[in-house]
Amino acid sequence: MNNFQLLEYAAWGLSALLGLWMLIDLIRTDRTYSEELLTSSQEGEIEDALVIDPTHQGGHR
Amino acid sequence: MTQTTAIHGEKISLLRVLGPGHVWALGVGIVLVGEYMGWNFAVGKGGAIAALIACWVAGLLYTCVAMIDSEVTSTVAAAGGQYAQAKHIVGPLMAFNVGLFLVFAYTMLEAANAITLGYLVQTVGSMAGFPETHDKPFIVLTIMFLAWLNYRGVYATLTFNLVITAIAFVAIWVLFFAVQPWSSVYMKHGELLTGLPYGWLGVLAALHFGMWYYLGIEGTTQAAEEVRSPARALPLGTMTGIITLLIAATMTWYICAGIMPWEYLGQAVTPLFDAARLTDSNVLMVLLFIGTIFSTLASANGCINDASRAWFSMGRDRYLPQVFGAVHPKYRTPYRSIVFLVPVALVFAYFAPLDQVITFSILSGLLEYTYMAIGVMMFRQKWPLGTIKRGYVHPFHPLPAIVLLLLCSATYFAVFLGYGTQLIAMMVFYIVASLWFALHRYKFVRRGAQFTMPWPKPVGY
Numbered sequence: 001m002n003n004f005q006l007l008e009y010a011a012w013g014l015s016a017l018l019g020l021w022m023l024i025d026l027i028r029t030d031r032t033y034s035e036e037l038l039t040s041s042q043e044g045e046i047e048d049a050l051v052i053d054p055t056h057q058g059g060h061r
Numbered sequence: 062m063t064q065t066t067a068i069h070g071e072k073i074s075l076l077r078v079l080g081p082g083h084v085w086a087l088g089v090g091i092v093l094v095g096e097y098m099g100w101n102f103a104v105g106k107g108g109a110i111a112a113l114i115a116c117w118v119a120g121l122l123y124t125c126v127a128m129i130d131s132e133v134t135s136t137v138a139a140a141g142g143q144y145a146q147a148k149h150i151v152g153p154l155m156a157f158n159v160g161l162f163l164v165f166a167y168t169m170l171e172a173a174n175a176i177t178l179g180y181l182v183q184t185v186g187s188m189a190g191f192p193e194t195h196d197k198p199f200i201v202l203t204i205m206f207l208a209w210l211n212y213r214g215v216y217a218t219l220t221f222n223l224v225i226t227a228i229a230f231v232a233i234w235v236l237f238f239a240v241q242p243w244s245s246v247y248m249k250h251g252e253l254l255t256g257l258p259y260g261w262l263g264v265l266a267a268l269h270f271g272m273w274y275y276l277g278i279e280g281t282t283q284a285a286e287e288v289r290s291p292a293r294a295l296p297l298g299t300m301t302g303i304i305t306l307l308i309a310a311t312m313t314w315y316i317c318a319g320i321m322p323w324e325y326l327g328q329a330v331t332p333l334f335d336a337a338r339l340t341d342s343n344v345l346m347v348l349l350f351i352g353t354i355f356s357t358l359a360s361a362n363g364c365i366n367d368a369s370r371a372w373f374s375m376g377r378d379r380y381l382p383q384v385f386g387a388v389h390p391k392y393r394t395p396y397r398s399i400v401f402l403v404p405v406a407l408v409f410a411y412f413a414p415l416d417q418v419i420t421f422s423i424l425s426g427l428l429e430y431t432y433m434a435i436g437v438m439m440f441r442q443k444w445p446l447g448t449i450k451r452g453y454v455h456p457f458h459p460l461p462a463i464v465l466l467l468l469c470s471a472t473y474f475a476v477f478l479g480y481g482t483q484l485i486a487m488m489v490f491y492i493v494a495s496l497w498f499a500l501h502r503y504k505f506v507r508r509g510a511q512f513t514m515p516w517p518k519p520v521g522y
Contacts, residue, residue, distance in 0.1 A: 003191070021209065026396060039383055042074075043378070
């Protein structure tokens, strides 16, 4: 096995890890929060007044 | 303790943390790869002088795009960019189509960049004595890594783009001065410029790849809901972006056309890197190789950002299933849209040939520009100057829109010359998608809620 073959395996492995990380986080987020909250973004909200960051409210950890 | 439901009035929005530098990095980052590779196929179509004419004609086309974009976006500051603009100015069916143009233009460009990056790594492997190196693992890794970066937050994503795009841009400047454009040590324009080998038809055909110098600069608008000051940052980032690209495109042409014969340049894979190799400087070779890799990465990165915002906006308006309109509570990104588009990009990057993927991207972009010319004329007609607040007013209206329409028509013809079947196949695809939207999907759209701009009624309504 040469260096480039090792790099290829590393690339496959890293790709799988990143994909898995995104999938797990996606599922975890979807389970933790209500769909109503997750899809509450509205177009054209230029002012910050109503837009609350749940991370500052004891939300997602 | 986790919060599972919305407290009354609580909303999650995209995070507004970006400045004009990020907007510049988004626009130039998507495009600069076109200077490193791709533009030179215009040389193959009509010779070096034809490529220069194409460079400037396409530059004019994109200057019109940037000016029009800056005015409309400074008014309709919403994620989705031209999609949101089309929705407010023309109507839902046009908006649906523009949204699809955006998603396909950027996703195909992302796939093309990943293919290119895989090819570059494979080439390095071959040069290092490992001819059996595969490109596929690196194609997949490029897409997965950049999707992950985008998933984790827009600030880090576009700061990363800012750094690598700036390095790639500086590399072109370094090469420009290293080849001493004021002397004839490297530059042999007098010997290498041979007129128009295929006449003016060659110039027209060169327009197809002349677009490659600038394709994607209009993507700056996708950051509209994530910049701190949309009315200032978007026009500033977009206009400085197109100026950067005009300079980079002209320098690139000057270096390459003066150092390589057009017969070679017209089919070179990495023309700027090849120019560096011809100087016999290892430092320049390494720098331009890094520039090539960085520009490719920056382009794919920006494309993921833009495609996901367009897909997200359409989901939010229920033009697509509403699940795509979700924002990540921690990272404040359209995470479902980012993840959904990963397999789409992977399929095209893994199975489709590069030239087909690029052509699909160019054609989708071209359709989008055609809409922009028509859209801005309707915008000025329905809401004349003074009726709504604009962050930027583009000069000489309607001249830029008319020029844009004429140049788009010429470029359609240029694309038809080389890829007529793909042009027709793509038109059929968009017609079928439009039928699906009009006959099936539109009944799910919240018709009143989709129009969010606090504008007065348009003139004549």
